[in-house]
Amino acid sequence: xxxxxxxxxxxxxxxxxxxxxxxxxxxxxxxxxxxxxxxxxxxxxxxxxxxxxxxxxxxxxxxxxxxxxxxxxxxxxxxxxxxxxxxxxxxxxxxxxxxxxxxxxxxxxxxxxxxxxxxxxxxxxxxxxxxxxxxxxxxxxxxxxxxxxxxxxxxxxxxxxxxxxxxxxxxxxxxxxxxxxxxxxxxxxxxxxxxxxxxxxxxxxxxxxxxxxxxxxxxxxxxxxxxxxxxxxxxxxxxxxxxxxxxxxxxxxxxxxxxxxxxxxxxxxxxxxxxxxxxxxxxxxxxxxxxxxxxxxxxxxxxxxxxxxxxxxxxxxxxxxxxxxxxxxxxxxxxxxxxxxxxxxxxxxxxxxxxxxxxxxxxxxxxxxxxxxxx
Amino acid sequence: xxxxxxxxxxxxxxxxxxxxxxxxxxxxxxxxxxxxxxxxxxxxxxxxxxxxxxxxxxxxxxxxxxxxxxxxxxxxxxxxxxxxxxxxxxxxxxxxxxxxxxxxxxxxxxxxxxxxxxxxxxxxxxxxxxxxxxxxxxxxxxxxxxxxxxxxxxxxxxxxxx
Numbered sequence: 001x002x003x004x005x006x007x008x009x010x011x012x013x014x015x016x017x018x019x020x021x022x023x024x025x026x027x028x029x030x031x032x033x034x035x036x037x038x039x040x041x042x043x044x045x046x047x048x049x050x051x052x053x054x055x056x057x058x059x060x061x062x063x064x065x066x067x068x069x070x071x072x073x074x075x076x077x078x079x080x081x082x083x084x085x086x087x088x089x090x091x092x093x094x095x096x097x098x099x100x101x102x103x104x105x106x107x108x109x110x111x112x113x114x115x116x117x118x119x120x121x122x123x124x125x126x127x128x129x130x131x132x133x134x135x136x137x138x139x140x141x142x143x144x145x146x147x148x149x150x151x152x153x154x155x156x157x158x159x160x161x162x163x164x165x166x167x168x169x170x171x172x173x174x175x176x177x178x179x180x181x182x183x184x185x186x187x188x189x190x191x192x193x194x195x196x197x198x199x200x201x202x203x204x205x206x207x208x209x210x211x212x213x214x215x216x217x218x219x220x221x222x223x224x225x226x227x228x229x230x231x232x233x234x235x236x237x238x239x240x241x242x243x244x245x246x247x248x249x250x251x252x253x254x255x256x257x258x259x260x261x262x263x264x265x266x267x268x269x270x271x272x273x274x275x276x277x278x279x280x281x282x283x284x285x286x287x288x289x290x291x292x293x294x295x296x297x298x299x300x301x302x303x304x305x306x307x308x309x310x311x312x313x314x315x316x317x318x319x320x321x322x323x324x325x326x327x328x329x330x331x332x333x334x335x336x337x338x339x340x341x342x343x344x345x346x347x348x349x350x351x352x353x354x355x356x357x358x359x360x361x362x363x364x365x366x367x368x369x370x371x372x373x374x375x
Numbered sequence: 376x377x378x379x380x381x382x383x384x385x386x387x388x389x390x391x392x393x394x395x396x397x398x399x400x401x402x403x404x405x406x407x408x409x410x411x412x413x414x415x416x417x418x419x420x421x422x423x424x425x426x427x428x429x430x431x432x433x434x435x436x437x438x439x440x441x442x443x444x445x446x447x448x449x450x451x452x453x454x455x456x457x458x459x460x461x462x463x464x465x466x467x468x469x470x471x472x473x474x475x476x477x478x479x480x481x482x483x484x485x486x487x488x489x490x491x492x493x494x495x496x497x498x499x500x501x502x503x504x505x506x507x508x509x510x511x512x513x514x515x516x517x518x519x520x521x522x523x524x525x526x527x528x529x530x531x532x533x534x535x536x537x
Contacts, residue, residue: 067456070492134400141412155428155506161492169493170428197396202389299498 013038020356022051027363028125029370033347040355045348053374060334065091065165065301068334073159075338076372078118079314081110084163086321089244090310091165092294094303094325100290101246103167105283108246109180110154110162111312112276116187117146118315119269119276126266126364127198130207135198142190145183149176166297172287180284184277191273199270208263212350212362215260222349223342226317228366231268232260238313250279262358265365302329316340316367340372425508430491433460433484434507435524442532443525445503447479451495459488460495479525486512487520501535 018035021027030051036044056075060068065087072083085107092099124139147157153173154160162169198204214224219232229236237254239247255271257264303325311320317339326332343366351359403410416423425431437443447464461483466475482504496505504524514520 063456066454066494067492070456070490070494144412151429152426153428155426155430155493156491159490159492161494164497169497173428193399196399200392201396202392205392 015043020359022048027370028368031344031368031370031373033359035356035359037356042351042354042356042359045351045359047344047347049344049370049373051374052371054371056375057334057336060331062330064329065303065331068331069163069165070159070161072336073161074371075336075375076314076316076319076340076369077158078121078369079114079316079319080158080160081107081114081162082312082314083319084161085111085245086310086312086319088163088165089312090308090321090323091297091301091303093310094306094308094323095165095297095301097166097294097296099167099294100292101288102290103292103294104246105287106168106172106292107163108250109280109283109287110150111245112279113146113149113180115276115315116273116280117143119273120146122269122315122364122367123194123198126361127204129360129364130204132198132201132204135194138190138194138197142187145179145186149179149183152176152179164293165301167291167293171292177284177287180280184281184284187277191270194270199266205263207358207361208266208365209261210259211262211354211358212365213259213261214346214350218346218349219260222346224317224346225339225342226314226367227255227268227272228265228317228343228346230255231257231265231365233258236318238311238318242311244310244312246283247279250282252279262361262365269365269367300329302327303331311337314339316369316372317343336375338372338375340368340370344368344373425510427508428506429508429510430493430506431510432486432491432507432512433489433495433504433524435482435504437526437529438532440532441526441529443503443529444501444532444535445479445482445525446501446531446535447477447482448500450498450500451504454494454498456492456494457488457490459485461485478531482524484522484524485520486522487517503535 015036015038018037020033020035022030022032027033032048032051034046034048035042054074056071060071063071069084069087072087073080075083120139120143124136127135127139150160151157153170153176154162155170214232216233219229219234224232224234225236233256235254235256238244240254252275255268255275257268303323305325305327308323308325309320311318318337319339320337322335322337323331324333347363347366351362354362414423435443435445447462449462452460452462462479463481463483464477464479467478468475491506493506512520
């Protein structure tokens with residue numbers, strides 16, 4: 001088709017393939033994209049995955065339900081608390097035991113802090129992908145404070161393994177509430193700086209507005225969840241539709257945008273940070289008293305026979321955990337529906353007709369984490 | 376005429392947004408002393424203190440009589456998802472009562488396989504092991520990462536097993 005036109009015009013063009021990755025810095029890990037190009041125009045994007053596949057689902061089949069939790073840290077390492085929470089909620093629902101109100105509130109605060117830290121890292125890396133190194137340093141500066149909060153209470157900075165079936169591993173540290181309040185006060189002054197630095201920047205706006213438009217219908221048919229789907233107007237927030245933990249008692253808005261271009265995906269995440277901060281503010285002052293580990297959960301957990309499903313909203317979208325149990329202490333089969341996997345494969349659809357430089361911006365706002373895709 | 380106005384408007388708007396961004400970076404450039412958050416890591420090694428709950432390595436605390444509180448029950452070995460703990464134990468006669476009982480010979484911990492998930496610490500009924508705060512674990516030989524946690528000649532503290 002293009003060749004015919006070119007021959008007519010007397011210009012000879014040739015379509016060619018180029019590999020982007022697996023070592024390309026803007027693919028956020030070891031993801032290889034095969035690009036079919038005509039000049040600099042993208043004709044087709046073929047993602048090749050599997051470079052960091054660790055067969056987590058298979059590993060879980062020999063682990064007990066307590067041990068599965070720590071493996072989920074390694075899937076989407078930026079939403080580790082939510083991943084842990086998904087498995088813990090599944091076990092609790094299958095055993096039909098409840099956790100105390102204290103645990104629910106702690107889990108919600110931790111999840112929202114994780115969402116904030118994930119979005120801060122995404123914001124920094126998004127700027128860096130588009131050539132602004134400054135934002136990377138600013139994003140990491142504020143993320144460091146959250147990491148310190150996690151380190152003090154959970155004992156680790158990235159692979160926390162804080163949730164356990166039936167509760168949480170430790171009670172919150174005495175400094176926790178003060179540190180979180182300090183952080184919220186600090187970050188409220190810093191978030192407008194983010195807007196000054198990047199959101200309103202003319203170069204940034206020209207590179208993101210009207211690029212990579214994803215319609216609501218396509219978002220639904222591709223199964224795009226999280227801020228990426230909400231930017232197209234697809235209301236998919238699990239926290240609103242199927243509230244878990246303490247989300248039913250907090251007041252927050254589901255951020256919905258209309259255009260579905262790269263800039264609205266960016267804006268959806270920026271606005272989500274304000275919502276996360278408001279959720280934390282509503283909960284941090286009234287953490288109810290209660291036990292942190294339910295005594296109803298035995299040392300060896302055996303789920304009843306059957307199939308169980310639990311989904312949570314991670315920073316990237318809907319994470320679903322599906323377990324087939326045969327009544328023993330390990331699952332017969334476990335399947336994770338990870339948001340990154342579904343979100344990545346829309347890239348071919350939205351990137352057609354744009355340039356390689358735009359692909360980098362699009363990939364950044366889809367916010368993929370490669371270990372989450374490969375598992 | 377209209378096109379020319381928009382052209383110049385765009386230019387001035389662009390310059391304005393760039394200056395807004397540069398104002399932020401300019402603030403941090405001039406207030407570097409106040410806003411600095413980085414640490415000079417190898418130099419501040421003596422003053423650097425990790426948080427109490429920080430998980431760096433599994434250790435077995437011993438008291439001044441070279442006694443620990445590990446009964447060799449293997450709860451940590453079973454709780455570990457990666458098989459990084461191996462307990463070698465034997466049955467020895469108690470010198471006082473003459474009864475045979477389980478005594479650990481070696482509590483082997485493979486740090487290279489450990490994911491620091493804290494499940495062994497929770498599983499331990501006698502609080503014999505805990506997480507240490509050290510974090511500089513790089514070595515030239517992977518054998519160094521296999522440690523025997525109980526010190527040579529150590530024995531179990533009295534009263535732990537009751």
